[in-house]
Amino acid sequence: MITNHKFAYRNVASKYYEFRPQDIDKAMDDFRRILEGSGLHLSGRMFFSILSDPQNEIMIAEIFFSVEEDTIKDLVAPEEEIRFRSYFTLSPMVMTRIIDDFEVKSQEKYWDLISYIQVNQLEQETPVFIEYKTSMSGVSYVEMSVGYRAYIEKNNTYNGASQ
Secondary structure: EEEEEEEEEEEEEEEEEEEEEHHHHHHHHHHHHHHHHOOOOEEEEEEEEEEEOOOOOEEEEEEEEEEOOOOOOOOOOOHHEEEOOOOOOOOEEEEEOOOOOHHHHHOOOOHHHHHHHHHOOOOOEEEEEEEEEEEEOOEEEEEEEEEEEEEEEHEEEEEEEEE
């Protein structure tokens, strides 16, 4: 586990989806088509958050794409219910990587993150986020992260993830 992980993106469009876990590619393709069909240019960054129990038959997720444009106003139809953030950042987070066998290892890594939060007496601040990445050598991998809040006893306060 990597602690104090952070990620930040500019010009991020997002949309909520409900789907069977095996259909996540269909949801991502649908969102991509909506954005490109609205004249937006994807800048290559895609990630999503899992908002439901990953063992449920139907998964609820928010899918995010970064775009080149600094606004989507007047480009995307309101009925598409797409949110836009000029800047999206989360910190601090706990992160783990999956290098291969994503389908097999994703459940295991998800529960490893949740367990880490509990064992270290942290409070989960965000849903689990999944980022698809490619190394400089061309190897594809996935990073799974979750924002947390740590209790600081001497001040009786919390220090946690910000959005």
